[in-house]
Amino acid sequence: MIDNPFGAAAATPSDDVPAPSALGRRTLLAASTGLLGASVTTSVFAATHHHATRLSPPHALGAPAIVGRASAPLPLVMLDPGHGGKDPGAIGVSGTYEKHIAEAAATELARQLQASGRYRVAMTRSDDRFIPLDGRVEIAQGHRAALFISMHADALHDPSVRGASVYTLSSGASDAQTAALAQKENDADRFGGPRVHATSPEVQAILSSLVTEETRRGSAHMASSVVSSFGPKIGLLTHPSRHAAFVVLKSAEIPSVLVEMGFMSNHLDEAALRQAGHRMMVAGAMRTAIDHYFASGPGVTAYAG
Ligand code: ZN
Numbered sequence: 001m002i003d004n005p006f007g008a009a010a011a012t013p014s015d016d017v018p019a020p021s022a023l024g025r026r027t028l029l030a031a032s033t034g035l036l037g038a039s040v041t042t043s044v045f046a047a048t049h050h051h052a053t054r055l056s057p058p059h060a061l062g063a064p065a066i067v068g069r070a071s072a073p074l075p076l077v078m079l080d081p082g083h084g085g086k087d088p089g090a091i092g093v094s095g096t097y098e099k100h101i102a103e104a105a106a107t108e109l110a111r112q113l114q115a116s117g118r119y120r121v122a123m124t125r126s127d128d129r130f131i132p133l134d135g136r137v138e139i140a141q142g143h144r145a146a147l148f149i150s151m152h153a154d155a156l157h158d159p160s161v162r163g164a165s166v167y168t169l170s171s172g173a174s175d176a177q178t179a180a181l182a183q184k185e186n187d188a189d190r191f192g193g194p195r196v197h198a199t200s201p202e203v204q205a206i207l208s209s210l211v212t213e214e215t216r217r218g219s220a221h222m223a224s225s226v227v228s229s230f231g232p233k234i235g236l237l238t239h240p241s242r243h244a245a246f247v248v249l250k251s252a253e254i255p256s257v258l259v260e261m262g263f264m265s266n267h268l269d270e271a272a273l274r275q276a277g278h279r280m281m282v283a284g285a286m287r288t289a290i291d292h293y294f295a296s297g298p299g300v301t302a303y304a305g
Contacts (some may be wrong), residue, residue: 009041014124039047075146075294076120078139080248081131082152082258085130087191090155090263092270101153101273105261108276109151109283113290131135132192135246140254147222148256148295149249153273154181155265162266163235165242165284166226167258168219169211173244175230185258189247210252221296225289227257234285235262259286 081102083089089098106123113121122143124136131139140148156177173179223241230236249256261282262269272278 011264013126026209047103074118074120074295076122076143077290078122078124078143078145078254079106079110080124080140080148080150081150082150082185083130083188084125084128085191087130087188088120089188089264092155092264093159093267094270096270096274098153098155098264101181101261101264101279102151103128104130104276105153105273105282108279109149109286112283112287116287116291118291123262126155132189134189136248137251140251145254147218147290148210148249148251148254149222149290150256150258151261152185152248152258153264153269154184156181156263157265159265160265161237162263163237163240164230164262165237165240165260166221166223167246167249167260168216168241168243169246169249169256170243171209171245171266174242175239178242178244181260182246186245197283201261211250212252215251215253215255218293219249221258222255222257222289222293225292226257226286229288230282231290234282 008115080098083097083099085099087099103125107126110121110123118195122139122145124139125131135150136150157180160192161177167181173182183297209238227236227240246258249258261279262273264265264270264273273282
């Protein structure tokens with residue numbers, strides 16, 4: 001009943017995210033096992049026995065189906081590993097691709113969330129493929145996700161800056177560094193070719209104005225949950241909660257955050273994020289933040305079913 005969500009993503013069980021030189025081998029491995037052809041855009045798991053649209057048959061033959069006050073479905077958390085396919089994202093000082101870090105970390109977080117039994121989990125991609133930013137938003141909306149988390153490890157101009165940070169949507173940026181980051185992230189759609197329209201600042205302002213106040217509060221609540229759960233264990237930027245016009249965060253009804261787990265432009269962050277143990281710790285902190293988000297605060301009822 002449960003699709004294997006990991007497919008090609010499970011090709012990184014070791015500590016090391018594959019360096020660019022290992023890509024050919026990885027692709028061949030995936031192709032030889034049929035994973036590339038069989039992969040789908042999204043994978044939902046931990047969903048089977050709680051999903052509202054799948055009523056279980058009654059225990060006794062001939063008994064009427066119980067319809068109505070069935071147990072509420074678990075909230076669906078949509079994880080969005082940044083970049084993918086022809087878009088590598090940032091490339092680290094020693095050659096690590098952001099897209100691989102994002103996918104490996106999201107896969108680990110999906111595993112932890114699923115193991116908790118508290119959520120349904122889906123990923124916008126579970127293999128190395130390109131998805132336009134609008135497409136990521138549409139996938140989350142199509143699944144009626146209760147929470148959307150985009151996972152990244154971008155690069156900054158200043159290689160000395162290290163630490164995690166979390167971003168929410170607004171038409172204006174909280175600071176110049178975040179404005180540059182959002183511009184670079186939004187530029188990812190250039191990999192999709194000329195068909196994908198550019199998003200002007202005016203369009204972004206209109207989009208962010210469509211986000212409901214409840215969604216905005218939910219996003220802010222999730223951002224503060226991430227900051228407090230990261231705080232003790234994982235280094236944070238000085239002002240770790242920031243905002244700008246990130247296109248991928250524009251869902252009107254789904255509280256959305258973008259988490260920078262660290263920066264590929266910093267060699268210590270890059271080295272740490274290459275380690276499965278560190279990614280497990282980051283995922284653990286994010287799981288704690290998600291638990292806190294759903295246990296309290298505003299915005300948690302949006303799209304809950
Ligand atoms: Zn990124």
